[in-house]
Amino acid sequence: MLIALAVLIAALLLAFTIGRYPAGLGDLLDLIAAKLAGGTAHVPPAAVDVLLHVRGPRVLAALLVGAALAVAGTAFQGLFRNPLVSPDLLGASSGAALGAVLGIYFSLGVFAIEACAFAGGLAAVGAVYLIGSAMRSRDPILVLVLTGVVIGALLGSGVGLVKYIADPYNQLPAMTFWLLGSLAATTSSDLVPLFGPVAFGILVLVALRWRMNVMSLPDEEARALGVPTGLLRVVIIAAATLVTSASVATAGIIGWIGLVVPHIARTLVGPDFARLLPAAALLGGGFLLAIDTLARTATATEIPLGILTSLVGTPFFIWLLAGMSKTWS
Amino acid sequence: MILSGHGLTIGYSDRVVGSGLDVALATGEVLALLGPNGGGKTTLLKTLLGLLPPQAGEVRLADRPLASYSSRERARLIAYVPQSHFTTFAFTVEAMVLMGRTAHGNLFSRPNTADRTIAARALERFGIAHLRERPYTMISGGERQLALLARALAQEPQFIVLDEPTASLDFGNQGRVMREIQALKAEGHGVLFTTHDPNHAMRAADRVYLLRQGTRIAEGDTDTILGRGELEALYGASVELITDRDSGRTAFLPG
Numbered sequence: 356m357l358i359a360l361a362v363l364i365a366a367l368l369l370a371f372t373i374g375r376y377p378a379g380l381g382d383l384l385d386l387i388a389a390k391l392a393g394g395t396a397h398v399p400p401a402a403v404d405v406l407l408h409v410r411g412p413r414v415l416a417a418l419l420v421g422a423a424l425a426v427a428g429t430a431f432q433g434l435f436r437n438p439l440v441s442p443d444l445l446g447a448s449s450g451a452a453l454g455a456v457l458g459i460y461f462s463l464g465v466f467a468i469e470a471c472a473f474a475g476g477l478a479a480v481g482a483v484y485l486i487g488s489a490m491r492s493r494d495p496i497l498v499l500v501l502t503g504v505v506i507g508a509l510l511g512s513g514v515g516l517v518k519y520i521a522d523p524y525n526q527l528p529a530m531t532f533w534l535l536g537s538l539a540a541t542t543s544s545d546l547v548p549l550f551g552p553v554a555f556g557i558l559v560l561v562a563l564r565w566r567m568n569v570m571s572l573p574d575e576e577a578r579a580l581g582v583p584t585g586l587l588r589v590v591i592i593a594a595a596t597l598v599t600s601a602s603v604a605t606a607g608i609i610g611w612i613g614l615v616v617p618h619i620a621r622t623l624v625g626p627d628f629a630r631l632l633p634a635a636a637l638l639g640g641g642f643l644l645a646i647d648t649l650a651r652t653a654t655a656t657e658i659p660l661g662i663l664t665s666l667v668g669t670p671f672f673i674w675l676l677a678g679m680s681k682t683w684s
Numbered sequence: 685m686i687l688s689g690h691g692l693t694i695g696y697s698d699r700v701v702g703s704g705l706d707v708a709l710a711t712g713e714v715l716a717l718l719g720p721n722g723g724g725k726t727t728l729l730k731t732l733l734g735l736l737p738p739q740a741g742e743v744r745l746a747d748r749p750l751a752s753y754s755s756r757e758r759a760r761l762i763a764y765v766p767q768s769h770f771t772t773f774a775f776t777v778e779a780m781v782l783m784g785r786t787a788h789g790n791l792f793s794r795p796n797t798a799d800r801t802i803a804a805r806a807l808e809r810f811g812i813a814h815l816r817e818r819p820y821t822m823i824s825g826g827e828r829q830l831a832l833l834a835r836a837l838a839q840e841p842q843f844i845v846l847d848e849p850t851a852s853l854d855f856g857n858q859g860r861v862m863r864e865i866q867a868l869k870a871e872g873h874g875v876l877f878t879t880h881d882p883n884h885a886m887r888a889a890d891r892v893y894l895l896r897q898g899t900r901i902a903e904g905d906t907d908t909i910l911g912r913g914e915l916e917a918l919y920g921a922s923v924e925l926i927t928d929r930d931s932g933r934t935a936f937l938p939g
Contacts, residue, residue: 433773436772436773437772438772438773562792563791563792564794565786565789565793565794565795566786566791568775568779568783569783569786571771571772571773572771572783573766573769575730575733575735575764575766576764576766578735578755579733579735579759579762579763579764580759580764580783580784580786580787580839581755581756581758581759581760581786581787582755582786583754583755583756621773625774625775625776626773626774626775627775627779629794
């Protein structure tokens, strides 16, 4: 947990002090001291503006989105008893993407786009779950993952169709940039529709942390231990899909965090959700903040977040598979 | 307290596994469920646990239909010990045993100090307190079975239902589990277990229930029911009865 916290603090300091405008650590500390003591900071007004109104909202959004994706991934992995499940794999992200792209196509407002993304994510995960559990198979988890892949591909076609018929000058660039994931356009007004659902969803999951431990056992065992698994499964899926969809609506599609971060967190603090959920939230926030800082400072033009997380995530996933294949034999 | 099934038809939505089954288990007694593979033992077990609704008939627990209990109420009265298995995630042995306390808390609670004391006592009771911090995925099959027994005990139930508790255990651990079943009975629990070994029923059970192709072929006191003829009819195979010259105790061998 200390490691997770250290990662987060390091990422925070870097994020506030690196950027095109030279507002450094000294300015930041001056500003914080002045705010706390109630005095005036000896910091240029432009630096104050950069720190509080440009970098500030973006830093907060990165923390929230990273934490949300990591917590949702942790919840899904426990619920489906499979360390290779992520919100992306079950179609929450692609469903939310289709919803949000439709929202942009119909020129809706921020809240309406977020509502579309949420509905899309929930519908996609619900469909994957219903289809997957309707099939009687000796390996239900494999069926579930395959169903997720198939539904995800279908939703991807839907996104492609909407992009094809969209206005190529106004809507299409917005959709493309949005689908690759970015926090560049984040302002403080984006924070409320992001913070509300993310905080609520994470709170629900944290409240159910012990029941989630029990639910990572086989279903009949969990029921025999007194857990109403059918009801709680719906609640957990809804909460995890709520935070995923809110993140996707704000930042677009950012893959891999929901898959990779839960693993790192589990390695650090073990599988008990009481410790796992906060650790995943801290690490996910720190990880995405570091990636976002890299995305806006590494080159003259911003690199889309989804691309950077995939660059980091793919080698990790392969390493994970290699490690697991040893225990399969 | 009595857990009983009346005129049960058991099975799944697409398949009837057994019918016309009456069974009863009282606290303070051990009932063994014997029968060939595919005969419906596990299905009957799950029906009596309330995990699988009967297609006809009724399961009753203490003069109330089992279906009228909430999962939490039910878990405070009946504990289930599945066959020892691997979990996906590496919970500690202590966490696994603490999960037995789930039904004693509310929806949002975590195990408290009192729960930890009860779990520690259960670990102590089965001699696995030293494994407390070890990952459940890294201990032996015998140790996992004992951890699951400790979890059932931590649940503080009236009835404990075990699915093939001796399967995949070595000889020494099989004896250990038989002794623990007797001890659980002595503490007042009603114990129901399935087994493939009639000798385990002889050793630990007061009564046996013989199930073949979804039909009860005999039920009653172990000593009177379990004979060579009954077992040959049950398994459709020849059975040898051997007697120890000194103690006079008997055991069965598959012929």
